[in-house]
Amino acid sequence: MxxxxxxxxxxxxxxxxxxxxxxxxxxxxxxxxxxxxxxxxxxxxxxxxxxxxxxxxxxxxxxxxxxxxxxxxxxxxxxxxxxxxxxxxxxxxxxxxxxxxxxxxxxxxxxxxxxxxxxxxxxxxxxxxxxxxxxxxxxxxxxxxxxxxxxxxxxxxxxxxxxxxxxxxxxxxxxxxxxxxxxxxxxxxxxxxxxxxxxxxxxxGTNDINIARPDEFIKLCNEVLEYIKFRNANPVPNIMTILQGLGSPQEMVETDEKWHTENFSWGNSRIRRKDFWTKEIEERWKSVQLDVRKRLISCYNCPMKCGAIIAVPGLSIYMMKCFTKLTYTMGALVDDLDFGFRISQRAAEYGVDGFSTPQIMAFGFELKEAGILTDADFEGCPSDNEGRFYWLLDRIVRREGIGDILADGTHWAAKKIGKGAEAYVHNNIKKHEQLPLKLGMLNPVYYLMYATGEKANITQIEGQFPQAPFMTMEEREAFVKDWFQVPDEKFKQYVLDWEPRGEHSNPLYPTVDMSVDIVDWQEKMHYIDDALGVCAGLSSFPLKPPYHMHNYPHFISSASGIDMDETGLTEVYNRNRNLVRAINVRRGMRRADEDPPEDHWKKRFPELEKKLLDAYYKFKGWDDDGIPTKETLQKLDLGYVAEDLEQRGIIKNG
Amino acid sequence: MAKVKKKIKSIKIDLDKCNGCRACEVICSAFHASPKYSGANPGRARIRMIRDPLRDVYVPVYAGEYTPAECMGRDKYVIDGKEYDECGFCRASCPSRDAFKDPDSGLPLKCDMCEDDPPQEKPLCVQWCLNDALIYEEREEEVEEEESPEALEVGVKALTDKFGLDQIMDAVARMSMSKKG
Structure with a gap:
């Protein structure tokens, strides 16, 4: 069986x-x-x-x-x-x-x-x-x-x-x-x-899924539920609200969008609006959200409530989660959240990515303003910010006129358009649009995740480790006190020593080696989640999650009967990580592609970034171009991969 | 007649708190698997989420009695302007629908409040509902002790009602004669 x-x-x-x-x-x-x-x-x-x-x-x-x-x-x-x-x-x-x-x-x-x-x-x-x-x-x-x-x-x-x-x-x-x-x-x-x-x-389906060791398995599941209860009652203090709890960022629950609207960029990931969140906006946005939100809902067998049923008067009901309510609103430079909920309904029916699509549209309008695209390309397009976004969305999903070109995303559209359009593609990694976030000081951990993430999407790479240092030693000590999820005690020290300013602050701290350690742990948990089918919202994404490196091996053993311990699970992670890398390497991906948007941070440090990438590749057992070495692959039972890469001349000199 | 104490077990279902996750279904199926927790299959659950997200309908319903025949008609509730499914609150394992029947054997399923030895503090669906949409309540009620009549007595009384006592006595006499004869 x-x-x-x-x-x-x-x-x-x-x-x-x-x-x-x-x-x-x-x-x-x-x-x-x-x-x-x-x-x-x-x-x-x-x-x-x-x-x-x-x-x-x-x-x-x-x-x-x-x-x-x-x-x-x-x-x-x-x-x-x-x-x-x-x-x-x-x-x-x-x-x-x-x-x-x-x-x-x-x-x-x-x-x-x-x-x-x-x-x-x-x-x-x-x-x-x-x-x-x-x-x-x-x-x-x-x-x-x-x-x-x-x-x-x-x-x-x-x-x-x-x-x-x-x-x-x-x-x-x-x-x-x-x-x-x-x-x-x-x-x-x-x-x-x-x-x-x-x-x-x-x-x-109405068939059974069998469990190898039921007594052990139910105990583990009950522990996870108990810990979820504990975490729901005890949000992590001293960090921004949406990151305090479990689940994906609680965008359907929270109505306070000061942080997103003032720190993320509007339009084609360009404009910071530092005084956007006024009292009037706050009241208006809150009432809009509470009016259209009918119920907070979850996915299968999960006690969280990351999604919501959204009923906008006059439109058919749809469901929403996470960040989409803001992406269209901010991309279109519209000050009313009502627009976000309305256009998202149309976007959900069309079936488009709420991260990339608004940026592609904002990119299109930027090209028009720059004179690279012309009025002829936008014939019939309304002039108001809301109307023109609906208009372009309709064109893109129908692949009509300029919409046909933009439907391929900013990278390919710019290539087709030419006339310097490529200079306006400034927020991509590996040809894929990223979150519209532009920051000041380079964070070495985030640099590595952005650069090397095979998912090309930061939210599916980050997690577990705080995004920024805590302000005081008391806060740091309080944070690490019950942080049993760490795979190694050294991570606690990294947090204790990480300061907002001075010698132990970004970009030089966490140090190169520490940054590699941290990224490896973050990636590891995501790769394990994605093999097990467990939501990152209960595991790799939030701080102090119920699933972690110490209980996962037991979950796997008791459910499947496969002998598994932390070492074995790390090996599976490394195997999967290297196989995914090899697939992309075989399709031509190289070091040059591992490049975060140039303007993601205002302050960049080319030498440090080179060291970071070098150290990361070395840690992974890859060569200077990000290609897994023969030894690395063979150790992971991926000899067949090494052989293929060798035959193709991708791995050289054995 | 003497008074006796009876334990009433109930589950209060708060539809407004339900997040629609169906944890109640899957843990029910696992608890009732044999051996316990050796499987998961909401198709075997004794609780069923009647759900229609686009109408915001989320109703957990428990499996009640088996009925060999459908009702003569069906009901449909409208509450606060929201229309619920036909028979949407009914607990019966009924020929009119596939809920509450074992998917392999077709035998009816019925919620047993997770009878267990040692007893569970609460049914598992309640334990696993972290949103408090399902709340377990237990109370004792004093009820009159009923003397339950013997099966024979019930039968004879029914025949007496139909044919009259005289005819029954005659019939019994005839039967006893012929047996002796």
């Missing part, structure tokens, strides 16, 4: 309409755990690196994690993997919600698509019964709307549906995959889904 996983994948060949249930190799679970790890293995094995993201051969994988659907709280993530049309690298985007657990109850750890359907279709999985169904009637329908239509036409109110909107159908590079209150937004995987002709996947 297989424990904690179903032991089967669903393989769908869309070109031939073939559906197969394929048993998986348990040895792969031991090596890569599941989720991101086994997704990476499939991507490495199945297609050569030249494969175009829109090639029929390119796989699109919907995966659960090893703990997904068990009673482990928050084990609900769906890890979606394909080649990103935007970065051209491995795209892994994740969503919470209810999809992955339901897929496991239906009997599958993953759904792997290949080929392309000649017509728009949707997949309906009801336990053993799997059908490819016509979706012609869903063409052009909203991503949220589609979920409801499918549930109704199947008469399956308990089915969970992941769907794309018009943006995905039209292969917009920022197209998302939406499901319930969640979405896999980053890196354009919705465009890959649309390219394959899949409008949606609906799933319903």
């Amino acid at each position: 297989r424990y904690s996983e179903t032991g089967f994948n669903l393989e769908i060949d869309l070109s031939r309409g073939n559906i197969e249930r394929v048993e998986t190799d348990p040895r792969l679970t031991e090596l890569y755990l599941g989720g991101l790890g086994t997704n990476a293995k499939i991507l490495w094995d199945r297609v050569p690196p030249e494969t175009d993201p829109f090639s029929p051969d390119a796989p699109l994988i919907f995966s659960s994690g090893l703990l997904g659907g068990t009673i482990a709280p928050g084990a609900n993530r769906t890890i979606i993997t394909a080649y990103s049309p935007q970065t051209l690298l491995m795209g892994f985007s994740m969503m919470g919600g209810f999809f992955a657990p339901e897929m496991k109850y239906a009997g599958y750890d993953k759904i792997i698509f290949r080929g392309k359907s000649p017509d728009l279709v949707y997949l309906w999985i009801n336990n053993d019964k799997v059908e490819i169904r016509d979706a012609a009637h869903l063409r052009g329908k909203g991503a949220v709307e589609t979920q409801d239509i499918i549930r109704k036409e199947l008469n399956q109110p308990s089915a969970h549906v992941a769907a794309i909107g018009l943006a995905g159908e039209n292969r917009v590079y920022t197209a998302s995959i939406e499901q319930g209150r969640s979405s896999a937004s980053r890196l354009g995987l919705g465009a890959v889904m649309g390219d394959k002709g899949i409008k949606a996947i609906a799933v319903r």
